[in-house]
Amino acid sequence: MASPAPAPAPFCPKRILVTGGAGFIGSHLCKRLVNEGHDVICLDNLFTGDKLNIAELLTRPNFEFIRHDIVDPIKLEVDQIYNLACPASPPHYQYNPIKTMQTSVLGIMNMLELARHLNCPILQASTSEVYGDALVHPQRENYWGNVNCAGIRSCYDEGKRAAETLLFDYNRMYKTKVRVVRIFNTYGPNMHPYDGRVVSNFIRQALNNEPITIFGSGDQTRSFQFVDDLVEGMVRMMNNTNDFIGPVNLGNPGEFTIKQLAEMVIRMTGSQSQLVYRELPGDDPCRRRPDNSLAREKLGGWQPVVQLEQGLERTIAYFRSINANLAHYRPPTKNF
Numbered sequence: 001m002a003s004p005a006p007a008p009a010p011f012c013p014k015r016i017l018v019t020g021g022a023g024f025i026g027s028h029l030c031k032r033l034v035n036e037g038h039d040v041i042c043l044d045n046l047f048t049g050d051k052l053n054i055a056e057l058l059t060r061p062n063f064e065f066i067r068h069d070i071v072d073p074i075k076l077e078v079d080q081i082y083n084l085a086c087p088a089s090p091p092h093y094q095y096n097p098i099k100t101m102q103t104s105v106l107g108i109m110n111m112l113e114l115a116r117h118l119n120c121p122i123l124q125a126s127t128s129e130v131y132g133d134a135l136v137h138p139q140r141e142n143y144w145g146n147v148n149c150a151g152i153r154s155c156y157d158e159g160k161r162a163a164e165t166l167l168f169d170y171n172r173m174y175k176t177k178v179r180v181v182r183i184f185n186t187y188g189p190n191m192h193p194y195d196g197r198v199v200s201n202f203i204r205q206a207l208n209n210e211p212i213t214i215f216g217s218g219d220q221t222r223s224f225q226f227v228d229d230l231v232e233g234m235v236r237m238m239n240n241t242n243d244f245i246g247p248v249n250l251g252n253p254g255e256f257t258i259k260q261l262a263e264m265v266i267r268m269t270g271s272q273s274q275l276v277y278r279e280l281p282g283d284d285p286c287r288r289r290p291d292n293s294l295a296r297e298k299l300g301g302w303q304p305v306v307q308l309e310q311g312l313e314r315t316i317a318y319f320r321s322i323n324a325n326l327a328h329y330r331p332p333t334k335n336f
């Protein structure tokens with residue numbers, strides 16, 4: 001007779017720190033972890049994050065918010081750390097590039113020291129920008145990248161690269177349990193309407209019948225991942241039991257030109273907006289698409305399930321819901 005299936009392991013709530021937890025991706029991660037019953041500490045300096053993203057969570061007993069900048073050390077008792085704190089949109093990370101570098105390097109050092117002291121796993125939100133203006137396509141994790149160390153994107157690209165180096169060195173020197181995910185372009189509800197990235201710009205512009213700003217010819221490509229798919233990959237990576245430390249790409253392999261994206265957004269919103277062409281920012285990568293084989297292999301067959309049109313529908317619905325409240329949001333790069 002076949003032996004009965006083993007009983008599922010009992011759920012064990014963890015104390016989880018999410019830095020950048022009031023930001024776009026961080027708020028989705030916090031929500032997922034809170035709904036799973038974990039005790040979540042969300043830490044954010046609110047430079048690009050927004051308390052509205054976590055307003056619902058603030059009423060939950062297993063969620064707390066601390067306003068803090070990870071450039072300064074902090075002592076907390078937790079079982080896991082997700083490090084997402086860093087402005088991620090080009091205009092925001094270029095606003096104060098020295099601060100961006102400090103956040104990437106000093107911030108991760110503070111978090112790594114905390115993880116070492118607590119002997120707990122730490123997951124770093126790295127980025128597809130570590131590949132720079134990639135010369136191989138699609139990008140696999142073993143590609144070392146084509147990155148300018150002296151350009152206007154360097155503060156972010158090199159900051160995230162240095163952060164990766166620190167994580168792997170902490171792992172080699174101190175056996176710190178590190179996890180590194182390289183996040184490709186991600187979109188969804190809770191993006192700041194003045195985020196400056198292409199999806200949020202195009203949707204905001206389309207809903208307000210303003211010109212859609214295409215940088216360069218619009219023939220450059222990106223692969224857009226819906227935020228829920230990313231969060232699923234991050235949680236699987238954190239909890240993988242194979243001691244797989246990465247780096248691992250998390251992105252949707254569907255590749256679109258920026259012009260295609262603009263046309264899709266105009267069609268889906270029924271907008272009267274016209275396309276206008278602006279200068280391409282320096283070092284803007286030409287093509288980007290993840291090779292996801294490693295994530296599929298190591299993270300239990302993980303792959304994105306939300307296609308661009310479906311994800312855009314949900315994002316457009318979110319932007320419609322906040323459009324009446326646009327005045328609440330200020331571009332974080334403007335002093336006031």
Ligand SMILES: O=c1ccn([C@@H]2O[C@H](COP(=O)(O)OP(=O)(O)O[C@H]3OC[C@@H](O)[C@H](O)[C@H]3O)[C@@H](O)[C@H]2O)c(=O)[nH]1
Binds near residue numbers: 281
């Ligand atoms: O209004 C706009 C905004 C952006 N763009 C273009 O759209 C493309 C995508 O731009 P985004 O700013 O959304 O994102 P980028 O791919 O340049 O950078 C992103 O890469 C990966 C992530 O880690 C980061 O979130 C972000 O830096 C670029 O070619 C950009 O020039 C426009 O054509 N118009």
